[in-house]
Amino acid sequence: MLEIKFVRQNLSLIEEALKNRNTTADLDVFQQCDAERREILAQVEALRYRRNQVSQQIAEMKKAGKNTDDLVKEMREVGESIKGLEKNLAKLDETLSSFLIRIPNIPHSSTPVGKDEKDNQVVRVVGEPPRFDFEIKAHWDIGGSLKILDFERAARIAGARFPLYFGAGARLERALINFMLDLHTIRHGYTEVLPPFIVNRGTITNTGQLPKFEEDLFKLEGWDFFLIPTAEVPVTNIHQNEILDEDVLPVYYVAFTPCFRSEAGSHGKDTRGLIRQHQFNKVELVKFSRPETSYEELETLTMNAETVLRELELPYRVISLCTGDLGFSAAKTYDLEVWMPAQGVYREISSCSNFEDFQARRGNIRFRRKGKKGTELVHTLNGSGLAVGRTVAAILENYQLADGSVKIPEVLKAYMGGIEKIQDENR
């Protein structure tokens, strides 16, 4: 959420940002409500001032044994007026906050301006797509013939877009989770957290998934609870309504969680394989930083996520999302895209964003500088490190061999009980 004062003073900047994001909002209505609210506020405060003064006077007069009937009667009327104005005020507050909470973040100046994903900028390309001298298969075919992935049975258990892993496939998923957590905790200095997978409405509003994107979420029927679409939601909210000590910053958290997404509006997209599932696993990096260092933190966070791909020796590229493709709460986002040989394309496997103070304002996450008065909002950042299902898919495709087996990446061997490759175990 943006600060109301900021919006008031930067209407043209907001208008520009909205345009770059291919969206609009009724700024006139905002301006009108805002002005009206401040006027009524002034009236209410004047009346409350009067009431406070007189109430004190009544107390003194009573102590002195004087009659206060007239004043009490007058104050009764003042009280009524206050109540009436407060009602108007509440209505305007409601209008204003529902307006503000639907305004996306302002893109950072380094975010490229553009309409859609075609205008995203390639920042760097790392690694060479492997060459194959045999007919390569898509990961769902590899998984099927190795009997480590079974989407048909998954569909019977739950429905379309759910995963079911067996044997070495299940272990590969678990190996990746452990590898990623170890890498980020031991080498990159993140603190591991295991958060709730179900969160309340306030929490998921703070990170920006609500109120605008409720249809993308799974909601528990009869409860105001939601399945998390990403660990970003519970982990960013760890410090909601807290004032952090300056010297604990920056705070680094890494969390493994399953993620649940309704994928509303993506019918027919990526229907096969592990790419787009209602449930998938993800290791997520979350940072809380001082405002002045958040863009450096974004670079290192992105690099931390990239390290997973480098260690796994998977070819990838880094994309800077343009304004039209940027997420609601983000000011700047790098996507990591891994090479998927069967489709011959780079696919998103991580998204690393700086939200600046946008989420912190909603979640009321602040810090205090030593020797300075008052508090400041922290900046929040997060990035996948990485989406595990998509990593499995990338490994299956990039490490496939002519005989239909799949080589285990060097760094994962220890996590896979020392096996060299996954082959049909004739389970």
Added chain:
RNA sequence: GGAGAGAUGGCCGAGUCGGCUGAAGGCGCUCGCCUGCUAAGCGAGUGUGGGGAGAAAUCUCCACCGAGGGUUCGAAUCCCUCUCUCUCCGCCA
């Protein structure tokens, strides 16, 4: 699920029969003083959000004592609802 206790400022903790309590006291923190260092000591300051004035330091007003509602001229204090925490019992793991 049953019974009880509680929720106050960065933290701990006091608030009498409703009225100079935005809130005692302590800790922490900041600035200054002092002892050649350190520890201790002394003095002053130190909540958040919003409105208004001012170039600024600052001043002033309003709101906030878990959340929401009510009573009252006036509520941290009384009443109702909700949320959360703790203790005991039951149940399950």
